[in-house]
Amino acid sequence: MPGREVLPSTLRRSPEKAQRTWEKTHDSAVETYGEGERAHRTAFAAVKHGFEKVGDHWESKGRKGPSDRQAAGGGPQRRAPTAGGVDANASKEHLMGVARKLDVPGRSSMTKPELVEAIQKTNDRQTRRARGD
Secondary structure (H helix, E strand, O other): OOHHHHOOHHHHOOOHHHHHHHHHHHHHHHHHHOOOHHHHHHHHHHHHHHEEEEOOEEEEOOOOOOOOHHHHHOOOOOOOOOOOOOOOOOOHHHHHHHHHHOOOOOHHHOOHHHHHHHHHHHHHHHHHHHHOO
């Protein structure tokens, strides 16, 4: 199935470049691995390299690179928890800015790992709300 037809809702609310990244990577992965979870994981990995999830959509990171430890080591055999699109490799200052944008309560006293977790939870909440779940 073409990437445009299975484009996740969070990407439908995101910049065109993020959508194109998903579609091209997904379609290539389907040719290599077949339709399914692996093609979707591969497409999300490509998106996470240049974008971070902020609320219910993806925004450019301003730099390319892995978004968390799993993305840096990656590989199909190694499945570890990811930061769910949060750029966990970003500076604490950047994460504070994202938390401020999302109005995360208590952010000023959080550690970097706590900020990552709080942003991830807020992103998930806003995505569910946007989908009408």
